Amino acid sequence: MCIDSFEKQDRLPIEKVFKDPVHDYIHVRHKLILDLIDTKEFQRLRRIKQLGTAQFTFHGAEHSRFSHSLGVYELSRRIVDMFERNYPDDWDCSMRLVTLCAALLHDVGHGPFSHTFEKIFNTDHESLTTDIILSEGTEVNTILKRVSHDFPNQVASVITKQHPNPQVVQLISSQIDADRMDYLQRDAFFTGATYGAFDLSRILRVIRPYKDGIAFQYQGMHAVEDYIVSRFQMYMQVYFHPASRGMEVTLDRLLYRAKQLYKEQELYPAFDLLDPFFEENPTLDDYLKLDDGVLQTAIILWTESDDAYLSELSKMFLHRKPLKSVTYIDGKDDDVVETLRDIVGHLTYDKNLYTMTNSSSDLPYDYKLKNKTPIHLMQSDGTLVELSKVSSIVKTLSGNLHGDHRLYVPKEFLEEHSDNINMFQEEYDAFQRHIVNGAIIHPNETD
Incomplete structure (x- = not known):
């Protein structure tokens, strides 16, 4: 095992361990890694939930980006250790530290309810991750520069997939990497979705570097086949769950309304920490002040808003009374979708605030995409074969988008025994004529 002068000097006298419910112990041998964990930028991840609005569907999903990031680091450490023991001729051991730092920091730029927040306020967690790594004012940057002045750039290049060593990049970001392996196992554990589990120990045994x-x-x-199927199941059953998406849509609409009111100088109560985002000129320091608690505090305040829409949407989110959905076929049902939105809008609802389409789709695996590295199996003679060529299960899942398209509306339009139906029976009946069994009836089906 080769150790450069910095790494030798940086070793802790006794390794530090973090007890983890998924990986048992997370081992830290480098002072650099421990110091990165202790930075204010990384500690902020304790206050950001890993699964965002999924916690409102799977009540055990309270785990954080912090624990996930430690998990990705730990899996990367185990893989690198194994490479150094078993494949010293195929793995450049000088890549150890940059790999571990990139694994640890790969999600440091995530914000509160990240994907919904990003859409409304035009932020990007990957760009913010590299900003945190490269900006001289951050504690993360200061610590990384202890290795060398250029070391932050090396770590950032792994995140942006521009690092010259493809082994390092693929360990952190590929179709089967330490990031995905941790979040699938971790999310399955905390949601209770046992079908998300796969034989991680076997994968860590058979993974290997090549040129x-x-x-x-x-x-x-x-x-590996089991991993692909587990990933497919987790997306279909957990990440794309209709109720979680309903909470996400409700959050989206309330943030959209708050932004509208701010621009009209009518947002009350005001919430100063979000002003730079409403004005679309936030600094990195502004961003690092945000976490789930900050955003939820704003939403709590907005339940008392003078604006009836913002107040109601905020209460719907906090009290878990989200918009409900019907499925539809993308493109073919556009006219029906607009008809249903208009029916909602005919009442006291604002259809732009109380209706929204949401599409979720995922490729479990694809060997054709230019920006995706295929999963290769190495045969006994050293030749490579692409996974779907030898796995009929993976071939079936490969290259096909899986997911659905949903229209979200107030729950009164979908609940047969709602107390409010009598107040708008005509609109309810008109809405119901276009759906059956929770799906929009395609016009051709009613001919």
Whole structure:
């Protein structure tokens, strides 16, 4: 095992461990890693939930970006240790520290309810991650520069997939990487979705480096196959759950309304920490002040807003009374979707605030995409074969988008025994004529 002068000097006298419910112990041997964990930028991740609005569907999903980031670091450490023991001729051991730092910091730029927040306020967590790594004012940047002045750039290049070593990049970001392996196992554990589990120990046994990246020994094919299927199941059953998306849509609409009111100088109560985002000129310092608690505090205040829409949407989110959905076929049902939105808008609802379409789709695996590295299996003679060529299960899932398209509306339009139906029976009946069993009836089906 090769150790450069900095790494030797940086070793802790006794390794530090973090007890983890998924990986048992997380081992830290480098003072640099421990100091990065202790930075204010990384500690902020304790206050950001990993699964955003999914916590309102799966009540156990209270885990944080902090614990996930530690998990990605730990898996990367185990893989690098194994590479150094078993494949010293194929793995450049000088890549150890940059790999571990990139693994630890890969999500440091995430914000509160990240994907919804990003859409409304035009932020991007990946760009913010590199900003945190590269900006001289951050504690993360100061610590990384202890290795060398250029070391922050090296770590950032792994995040942006521009690092010259493809093995390092693929360990952190590929179709089977330390990031995905941790969040699938972690999210399955905390949501209770046991079908998200896969044989992680076997995958860590058969993963190996080669000249152009990362491969897996052929005899480990079924473990990799299991990972692909588990990923598919988690997206369909957890990440794309209609109720979680309903909470996300409700949050989206209330933030949209708050932004409208701010621009009209009618937002009350005001919330200074969000002003730079409403004005669309936030600094990195502004962003780092945000977490889930900050955003939820704003929403609590807005329940007392003078604006009836913002107040009602805020209460719907806080009290878990989200907009409800019907499924539809993308494109073919556009006219019906607009008809249904108009029906909602005919009442006292604002259809732009109380209706919204939401599409979720995912490729479980694809070997054709230019920006995706195929999963390769290494045969006994050293030749590579792409996974879907030898796995009929993966071939079936490969290249096909899976997910659905949903129209979200106030729940009164979908609940047969709602107390409010009598107040708008005509509109309710008109709405119901276009749906059956929770799905929009395509016009051709009513001919």
